[in-house]
Amino acid sequence: MSPSPDQQEQPHIVELVLQAKKALQQGQELCLHASSVSAASAQITVDVLALDAQVKWMSEAVLDQLQLAAQVAKSIEQKRSELEKQVEEWDNIRNQRTDALDAVLESLGTQSVPPDFYTVSADSSPFSSQNNSDDEQEGERLAQDDSTPFGPPPSTSPRMSPTDTIRTRSPALRRQQRRERRRADRSRWKTLRDFVxxxxxxxxxxxxxxxxxxxxxxxxxxxxxxxxxxKxxxxxxxxVPAEISLPSFNEIFASEEATSTKMAEELESLAHHYNNMSNALHDFEEGEEFGEEDMQGMNQDAEALPVIISELESSMKTIEGFHEQLLTAKTAAQEHLEVHRRTLTDLDELGDIMxxxxxxxxxxxxxxxxxxxYLHAQLRPLEELHHQYTSYQYAYNKLVLELARRRQYREAAQRIVATMTAQLDAMTEEERLLRAxxxxxxxxxxxxxxxxYVENPPNRWxxxxxxxxxxxxLPVIENDLMEEAKQRTVGVEAAISTSQSL
Known part of the structure; x- marks a missing residue:
């Protein structure tokens, strides 16, 4: 006995109702989850905007601190440059003064001093000093030199008479001969620099x-x-991290809103389908019979349910994708913020160091x-030495001219001594004043x-x-020495007088 058509349709309608109910429940779950994700995305967006504002504020603070640190470094460098410039100026002054002093010393080394200026003969000393001159000492050293294996070499001079021997042994004559030899050999003369x-x-x-x-x-x-x-x-x-690349919130919200609207429409279609199937089951239970066309429509609607669920799931993934973008942006903002905090900590430490x-x-x-x-004060002695040695050379040249003048004076006095006693007294007094x-x-x-003997008073006649x-x-001063002294005093007298008056 086969079942009636009513008995065959009832299980099928119930199955369709259950499918519609299950699809509606799945749609509701997907929509609820999407709504929850959208709400979380909205909160994340607020968090990202807040974090981005903090990052921007900290970025400005970091840049300000770095700019301040750069100014401090530049300030230190400028101060050091100013100090180094002053040190360089001091070096230039020192070089100028040492060069000037070297020039004076070199000039002193080129001016020879006759031996009569720094050796005193026994007959000119009131105590008849027995100190030997350089030539005497050298002669004694040669006489005592026994470095040769056979003693001093024999004399090759011709035999002298007794009177020649006595004459040669005269101390005054020997001294005179030595003076003449010294005057002839200028290479052995001292220079003004030897007295420095x-x-x-x-x-x-x-x-x-x-x-x-x-x-x-x-x-x-x-x-x-x-x-x-x-550095x-x-x-x-x-x-310092680069600026955060934030997603376009407007595009995300617009896409999310369109997706949510689409999901709502699909959920509404599921609810409508479930209501239709519930009503059909109620009508079927009331005894209403459905034709083949009605059953075919119900089956088609049931077959569309998986497609709708699939679209809802796809929309859900889209909303979750937006959520992931926002989460990534939030994570990046948090990382930037943490880096800025560490940077500010480093800048605080750098501030203490600066x-x-x-x-x-x-x-x-x-x-x-x-x-x-103190170094500038150390340069004053160099200037004083330059002045002293310049004045020393100038005074020596004036001394040469003075001694030459004195010799002329003595010779003139000797010529007129017989007839000009009164005149000589006046000249003597004048001479005393000049010497003073x-x-x-x-x-x-x-x-x-x-x-x-330069302080000796003039002779009275x-x-x-x-x-x-x-x-x-008075020493014998040759003409070339007097001419040299004149040339060295030309143009120097005014400068020396001004320097000595300071």
């Missing part, structure tokens, strides 16, 4: 150089500050300026070793010398 204490000059220059090196040591303590700060600033700049650098640089600057002032003036003007610059005193000892 060059050891003291070298000690002074060594002291100045030592103090100059101490200044370099002071400046070196902060020499790496600008470069160190620049640190560069390293921090490299740590404060110490500025304090140290100021200390170095103060110490350098004090040391530089010379001594007052130049005596302080002439070393004590040169011309000990009667018919012969006063109280028969011996004639004044």
């Amino acid at each position: 204490n060059e050891r003291a000059i070298e000690d002074l220059l060594d002291t100045i150089e030592k103090d100059r090196l101490e200044l370099d040591d002071i400046l070196a303590t902060t020499s790496d500050y600008p470069e160190s700060l620049s 640190t600033i560069g390293a921090i700049k490299e740590m 404060t110490e650098m500025l304090e140290r640089q100021q200390s170095v600057e103060n110490e350098s300026m004090d040391h530089l002032s 003036e010379f001594q007052a003007e130049h005596g302080q610059y002439i070393p004590e070793e040169i011309c000990l 009667t018919v012969s010398t006063w109280n028969d005193e011996p004639l004044e000892t």
Whole structure:
């Protein structure tokens, strides 16, 4: 016995209703999940915008701090440049003064001093000094030289008579001969530089150089500050992340809204299909019969349910994709924010370091300026030595001319001594005043070793010398030496007078 058509349709309608109900439940779950994800996306968007605002604020703070650090580095470098410029100016002044002093010393080394200026003969000394001159000492050394295996070589001079021997043994004659030999051999003469204490000059220059090196040591303590700060600033700049690339929120929200609207429409179609199937089941239970066409329509609607569910799932994935984009943006913003926080911490530490650098640089600057002032004071002795040796050379040349004038004076006095006693007394008084003036003007610059007799008063004359005193000892000054002295005093007198008056 086969079942009736009504009995066959009832299970099928129930199955269709269950399918519609299940599809509606799945659609509701998908839509609820999509709504929850959309709400979470909205909150994430707010978080991303807030994080982005913090990142931008911190980025500006980092850039401001880096700019300030760069200004500090530039300030330190400028201060060091100013100090180095002042040190360079001091070096130039030192070079100028040492060159000027070297030039004076070189000039002193080119001017020879006759031996009569720095040797005193026994007959010119009131105590008849027995100290031998350089030539006498050299002669004694040669006489005592027994380095040859057979003693001193025999004399090759011809045999002399007894009277010649006595005449040759005369001390005065030997001294006169030695003086003549010395005058003839100028290569053995001393120069003005031989009377200069060059050891003291070298000690002074060594002291100045030592103090100059101490200044370099002071400046070196902060020499790496600008470069160190620049490297640190560069390293921090490299740590600063690039600007966050945020997704287009308007596009995301517009797409999400369109997707949500589509899902709502699809959910509404599922609900409508479920209501239709529920009503059909109710009508079927009430005894209504469905034709083949009605059943075919119900089956077609049931077959469309998986497609709708698939579209809802696809829309759900789209909304979840938007959610993932926002989560990625939030994660990136959080990472940027954390990097900025670490950077600001590093900048705080750099600020403390820069404060110490500025304090140290100021200390170095103060110490350098004090040391530089001391170095400038150290240059004054060089200037004084230059003035002293310039005046010394000028005074010596004036001394040569003075002694030549004195010799002329003595010769003139000898010519008129017989008939001009009164006139000679007046000349003697005038001479005394001239010598006093010379001594007052130049005596302080002439070393004590040169011309000990320069302070001697002039001879007083009667018919012969006063109280028969011996004639004044004056060196023989050759014409070329007098001409050299004249040339060296031309154009120098005004400068020396001005310098001596300071």
